Amino acid sequence: MSKTSRTKLSVFLAAGIAVVILAAALSVFYGSTKIPFETVLQALRAPDMTDQQQIIIHELRIPRTIGCILVGAAFAVAGAITQGVTRNPLTDSGLLGINAGASFALAVCLAFLPSLSFSGVVLFSFLGAAVAMVLVYGLMSIKHRKLDPVRLVLAGSAVSVFLSSLSQAISIFYNIGYDLTFWTAGGVAGIRAKQLTFAAPVILVGLLLSLLLSRQISLLSLGDDVARGLGLEIDRIRTLCLFVVLLLAGGAVALAGPVAFVGLLVPHVVRFFVGADYRAIIPSSMLAGAFCMLAADLISRTINAPSETPVGLVFAVVGVPFFIWTARKEERSLD
Template identity: 35%
Template sequence: MRLRISYTAFLLGIAPVMIMLIMLLSIRYGAKSMDVSTVWNAFFHFDKGNVDHQIIMHSRVPRAAGALLIGAFLAISGAIMQGMTRNYLASPSIMGVTDGSAFAITLGMVLLPEASSMELIVCSLIGSALGVGIVFGIASLLPGGLSPVRMAIIGTIIGTFLSSVSAAVATYFQVSQNISFWYNARLYQLDPTLIKLAIPFAVVGIVMALCISPSVTILSLGEEVSVGLGQRTLLVKAAATGAVVILTGISVALAGKIGFVGLLIPHIARFFVGVDYRRIIPCAGVLGGLFQGLCDILSRFLNYPFETPIGVLTALFGVPFFLYLIRKRGGGKHA
């Protein structure tokens, strides 16, 4: 137990240093590399007439911050989903949550062509809730539908269906170019205004996640144990689902669909800090942000000078891990 606590303290302790390092690397390197003095001057002696300063402050800083935040949000969402359902394959991208958000954004752009940034965030949140509701609703109606592999299959089917409908709607109403951002996760097009609007939602989602973390730990032991300990399981699941909807919804609104972060990172956090979600959730957030930030940096050099979609990078890590989990764990649930 002491070793697990020391790992937690270590991860959270070095987090600020690692975040600053990832931020610096992300700001410095890209299609055009910036030296440290240019970065320093852009922050402390900003010159509007200097093109490098403009690139740093209005493009690379929002991109670096957005990558860290989105990775943290998706990792926390995945950790909550895995603990709540006792399903080691649960994640926003596999369970149709991100596809629901993208679907709702597509409808929003068709029905509200002049939609504001806040309206897009609201659409994304509604779609996130829709995706969760459909997948868990169908899974609960089918025999054995709540088993990890079957839920993953249901989530994949629903996600594919929603993506197909979105593509059909976008093509018919000729908004394919407008919604391509949300399906290709182009972090270099992150809107700084959208990040500012998303912060209050993020704070609410993270606070909810941290507050319910002890209850998620109990829930991860099983429904019967939770009820036996007097826990209001429906209330906990509702709060956990709310946190997932908020964090996933704003992630998709910010940068579109990004897969496998919510699947991979909670397992890594669990390996280091144990099964207590009071430690898993904050550590998953830190590791998720660092992982996403690192993938964003690598995406700039995989096919230099052209950028590779960040979803390709996360899939390179996530798909083998996904197959490994299915092979090793089969249809069982995590303890």
């Protein structure tokens, strides 16, 4: 990494930390329920757990804010890794079947285990994401085929369609369409400290592993021939990357649902500022993803207060035009 690149990265990280702290503070102080500024300060300094408003701060807003940071960072880094491994800028972790696997597990829970706690649903959703990734990997392993990026996306798409069809069939047969749709719209309103105790370690391990693999992902993004010529064990590294994507996207989807466009949009924005080196893209995506999720959640809480707008809808409003613009840009680059 050149001196100029390091300078750009340092500036971006410093700015990213500052805006994430600011957005986190706003997330704690503002929400769909109006709580006086002084009450929030008191809840942070010397909480009185007999005060209903201070209970809201500690049991709802603080876990929700931490959840936003983790979910945003996880989706963004998972998307960056997926784009690097597949060398396709129009992909994210959802194309690997992870979102569909989590949705299928949720449909099973709603239909057959309706009394299951939210923590149990989070655990089942993560297991569903893991099963989907195993299916994708199994399809890739048929006849000992290598983990080719094109086949990887095709296998992920096939598994996604299959599991999504099963989820829809269950939702229709057991009349759980409304509950399933509400979850798939994406949101962090249900995050509590209990759910974070399960999902946070999984996501944090994934973020740490992504930093350790950032150099290898940069080599993979250059193409298999170049990476192999530089001594990289392509299949082993690609498998490790898929495992990291599972930890990140699986944990994030289990907590907040399949929030679309975070993993697609954030890495593109980050590349514009820090370049194409994944040693810079991954840490920058962590901060940018965390900020975007915090900002989107803050908008979703306040734009229609006291009701809340699904955070996935906020991202869709920005993400769909961005996706169309990116697709057209890639099409022009191929002409």
